[in-house]
Amino acid sequence: MKKITIVLSVLILTACGDSSQVKQVKDYVYDNIDSTLTVGNALDNRNICNKTKWDSYKDERDRNIVEYTCEFKKDHPNQFLKLTFSGMAGNLKTMLVDKNINITLDDYLKFKEEERRYKNVKYPHYTVYKNYIDAKAKSYIEAKAKLFIYDKLKKALLEIEKSNAFARYQENRKYFLSNKAIIIKEIEEMEESYLVSYLVDDIYGHDDDPTTGILSCNPFFVFSYFHGSTIHIHAKNGSLSNKDLAKRIKQIEEDVTSIQKILFKYDDFSFYMQPSYKSVNLYNDDSRLAFEYLLQGNSTKNITLNTKDGKKTLSVKNYQEILAYIEGIENGIIKNVIERVIDPYNQNITNTINQFEKRTKDIKTESYQQKIKWVLIGERNPSLMSCELEFKADGYPPVKSDSSMSSSCFRNAYKSNYVDQIYNQPIMSFINKVAN
Template sequence: MKKITIVLSVLILTACGDSSQVKQVKDYVYDNIDSTLTIGNALDNRNICNKTKWDSYKDERDRNIVEYTCEFKKDRPNQFLKLTFSGMAGNLKTMLVDKNINIALDDYRKFKEEEERYKNVKYPHYTVYKNHIDAKARSHIEAKAKLVIYDNLKKALLEIEKSNAFARYKENRRYLLSNKATIKMEESYLAPSIYGYDDDPTTGILSYNPFFQWDFFYNSPIYISAKDGSLSNKDLAKRIKQIEEDVTSIKKILEKHGLIFTRGKSSLVNLYNDDSRLAYEYLLQGNSAKNITLNTKDGKKTLSVKNYQELLTYLEGVENGIARGIVEKVIDPYNQNITNKINQFEKREKDIKTESYQQKIKWVLIGERNPSLMSCELEFKADGYPSVKSDSSMLSSCFRNAYKSNYVDQIYNQPIMNFINRVAN
């Protein structure tokens, strides 16, 4: 009975020990990596492994295979999953478009500068939004900006309308129009500068042009004649000088509100080619029922309005319609799509856990020759999802870093990243 017990003990010890093939691999040394460590010492003593296992078997080609398995601890894979999904959600949050953004005149100027700079770029980064926005929403930014401009313009025109400069300008304008025939007869050489030429009435001081040229009066024969006293009609000279002063005063009111109507660049918001200019012209020409011609995306549109306030109300309605349309058709669907993705990533960050993460290294043994490294692969599996394996081209770096016991993010996180990309799309 005692003899039988001893034999069984020997059998158990033999079964628990490594096979000769496993021992052959574990005793081998990779001098080019570390000449002081056998494979066994290197791979059995890794702090990133929860447990290790060695197996030997014959493959379908009757070759002797030795396989090493390291079951990684789950804390690092779980941490990488959490950080990656959290980072993806965070990046997407920066792409949400604020549809209620308030745009100042400075923002509008920056927007126009960026629009010009990136006019050939499909998805520019607009300063106004400070985040990504689909190029289709450019018109939303401009519409919101124009609403701010119209508000500033209303305040400026109301102040102009109540000013002494504008009251005197209207009086002198009425005088020049009422005495047109007499003035054209007495000052025939100056009449075109006052009323414009027959073929181009926009050149006279009663047209809007002088209000869009800062130096108009200084280069005008009327101003020169009025200034040097050569104009025979002293009352006319006085009125011309007053118009020059009043135009300057009116422009200063516009400046105070951050607006300007002039050719060329300016530090203020230049509305020279903007619809706002029509409202300004309307005020200068005097409030009365008239037809205004607008250039719209659908062509020219004639609008009948009683005063500049009605014109501005119409223009605001157009821009409000554009802003609402872009919000409903572009920004809301865009934001909803981004929000859905954010919710997915945040849910995965919370719910997905590592089921297993293994490293398998295989050698093939042929006779008395040294073990030949056959493969080194990483296999990652998350709860409820199929497993993902690393790229076979990683064999050399996969084994070298396992031998050195290094956890190299670039290598060990690669299959986890493949999994993330798969479930994220």
């Protein structure tokens, strides 16, 4: 009886050990990979494996197959999933467009330069800082830039309105307008009769363009408008017999220069830039219109403006009401772009971010295995058939590695801490499928 027990013990030990086919593979040495390690020593002692298993069987073609399985530890793929999905969410957050950005004039100039550079692109994208939205961003950027300019214009006009130069200019302007007939007659009696028409035009403007006169708003927007003019010459040389008139002409010229300096102080662009490079600035038609109403004071006036919806007649009292109206137009453009373009864009990005953040929390590795197979033919050395990785997350179909990577897959299995491109490849395939 004792003898039978010993025989059974031997049989049990033999059954639990490696088969001869498995032993043949485990004892084999790949000199071209590592001549100091047998396959068994290399693959049974890997930090990344939670457990390993060897099997031998015959396939459908009656070939002897040896199969090695490494069940990877789940902490590595779980960490990779978390980092990747959270990284994707982080990248998307940088693509959100801030709908409250302040566009400076420098930003606007860069935008105009980009617009010129890509003028032949059929569907250009306009940069809003580091973010991109579709071409409708153009109207958003331009409207933001105008609001910035109108804010500066309001500050400039308020400072001008409070200045001594403006108060004296208004007094003299009223004098010139109230005594126009007398002043023209007196100028016409000057000895230098050939200069008479020039002097009248410089004060009251040409018949075909009154805005060129010293009493209009245009001189405030033209650099050195009166330098060397007939007004300056007569004021300096005393050609006018009426000394009070000569004095007033000199004063009004000095006051225009002082008011110009205030305007220049609030302007960030060189007003003498080439037209092709000139952007929206303090010296535009809207600014001249506001300034014109500053000159005319607080009296109700009807004004006709050209809008995208056609001409619009507006009743206003002063420049503040003009600025409030044109600011309202730009705010309407901004609101429209925000509601129709930026908000939907941001919402779409936000939805995707939320999905990635949810996956960061929810997706867990169900299993991750590496299978390596050899075929044994007679007395020949083991021949590597395949090396593949199979990744499976909870609730999703399994994803396998690219079969063309078998050779690299096997070579990398010799690394004890096998975490690299090949290891991550099926996980990335899974991420791409889930992300899309």
